[in-house]
Amino acid sequence: MNLTKLLATAALALGLATTAMAQDKTKVGFIYVGPIGDGGWTYEHDKGRLAVEEHFGDKVETVYQESVPEGADAERAITQMALQGADLIFTTSFGYMEPTLAVAGKFPNVKFEHATGFKTAPNLATYSARFYEGRAVQGHIAGKMTKSNIVGYIASFPIPEVIRGINSAYIHAKKVNPDVEFKIIWAYTWFDPAKEADAATALIEQGADVILQHTDSTAPQAAAEKAGTVITFGQASDMGEYAPMPRVSSIIDNWAPYYIARTQAVMDGTWESVQTWDGIGAGMVGIGEISNAVPEDVKAEALALKAALADGSYHPFTGPLKKQDGSDWLATGETADDGTLLGMNFYVQGITGDIPN
Structure with a gap:
C-alpha cells in the first residue's frame, strides 16, 4: 500500500472512530422558562445541567435554551431540540406540559421529562419537589x-x-x-x-x-x-x-441528583416513565x-x-x-x-x- 492510500485509510478509520464516539455520547437537553442568570428557578435547573456535565464528562453533551415562553414557542423549541438529536429532554416549567406531551408523541424514541406537571406518556415522565x-x-x-x-x-x-x-x-x-x-x-x-x-x-x-x-x-x-x-x-x-x-x-431546589440519575438510566437503557415527587427527606x-x-x-x-x-x-x-x-x-x-x-x-x-x- 502506497503512502497516499495508507493516509486515506487512516483518515477514514479516524473519521469512523470519531463518528462512533459522537454517537456514543448521550445528548441531554433543557428547556428553561427564564434566563439562567435569574438567580432563582432557572439558575438552579442549570446548576443541575452543569452537574450532569461534571458527573459524566465526555460521555454526555448538554444543550439548553433559555427564556422560552410557555405555549407554541415551547413546542417549537422542544421539537427543534429533538430534531437536533437529543436523547433526553427536560422541560422545566408547568406551562410546558401540553407542548411536551405533543412533541413526545412525535418522537417516540426520545425520552422526555416534564417538571411540575402531571401528564405522562410511555416516553414522558414527570418530576417535581414538595x-x-x-x-x-x-x-x-x-x-x-x-x-x-x-x-x-x-x-x-x-x-x-x-x-x-x-x-x-x-x-x-x-x-x-x-x-x-x-x-x-x-x-x-x-x-x-x-x-x-x-x-x-x-x-x-x-x-x-x-x-x-x-x-x-x-x-x-x-x-x-x-x-x-x-x-x-x-x-x-x-x-x-x-x-x-x-x-x-x-x-x-436541588435538581442535580435527579438529573444525574435519569441521564444514567437513559445510558443504561433502564429509563421508564415515572412520576417523582420528593421533598426535604430525599434532598430535593x-x-x-x-x-x-x-x-x-x-x-x-x-x-x-x-x-x-x-x-x-x-x-x-x-x-x-x-x-x-x-x-x-x-x-x-x-x-x-x-x-x-x-x-x-x-x-x-x-x-x-x-x-x-
Whole structure:
C-alpha cells in the first residue's frame, strides 16, 4: 500500500472512530422558562445541567435554551431540540406540559421529562419537589417574626403548586401567630423583575413586613432591602447575597441528583416513565441557612420542624383543617392525600380573597 492510500485509510478509520464516539455520547437537553442568570428557578435547573456535565464528562453533551415562553414557542423549541438529536429532554416549567406531551408523541424514541406537571406518556415522565414542605418552615419563621402581623405573598399563577405553597405557609404562620394575615398579589409571571418589584413594593405599602414569593427573580429581595425593615426568603435558590437581611432563609431546589440519575438510566437503557415527587427527606428541597437576623429560639423551632418533615413524622397538611368557606377538610390527626394536594384549588380557612380563574 502506497503512502497516499495508507493516509486515506487512516483518515477514514479516524473519521469512523470519531463518528462512533459522537454517537456514543448521550445528548441531554433543557428547556428553561427564564434566563439562567435569574438567580432563582432557572439558575438552579442549570446548576443541575452543569452537574450532569461534571458527573459524566465526555460521555454526555448538554444543550439548553433559555427564556422560552410557555405555549407554541415551547413546542417549537422542544421539537427543534429533538430534531437536533437529543436523547433526553427536560422541560422545566408547568406551562410546558401540553407542548411536551405533543412533541413526545412525535418522537417516540426520545425520552422526555416534564417538571411540575402531571401528564405522562410511555416516553414522558414527570418530576417535581414538595416545595410546600419548605413553605411550612418559612411560614413558621414568618409568623414568629412579623411585627405588623401582615405577611405579603407574591404568587405567580393560580395552579395547585402555588396554592399549596400559600396554604402551607399560612397554616404554619397561623399556628404560631393567631393574629397573622396574608395579603396575596398574583403577578401572572414566573420571571419579570419589574412586576415582582412592584408587587413587593405594593405589599410593603399595605403593611407587610414579611414577603414570601413564588416568582423567580431577586427583585423582591431588593425591594425589601430598600424598605429596610422587611424580611424575605430566597425562592428556588439561596439568594444568599441578601443575607442576613432581608433574606433570612430560603427554599433551595436541588435538581442535580435527579438529573444525574435519569441521564444514567437513559445510558443504561433502564429509563421508564415515572412520576417523582420528593421533598426535604430525599434532598430535593433544601432549607437555606437561617441567618442571625432570626432569634435563636425561632431558628431552633424551624430546624426542628425541618427535621420532622424530613423524617416523615410530621405532615404540613395535618388536621383539623377547614377550607376557606368553612367546610370541613381534614379531621384531627388526618393528613392530606397526594391526589388532593396535586389538584389543590382552594384556600384554607382564614385566607381572604379569591383564587383567580
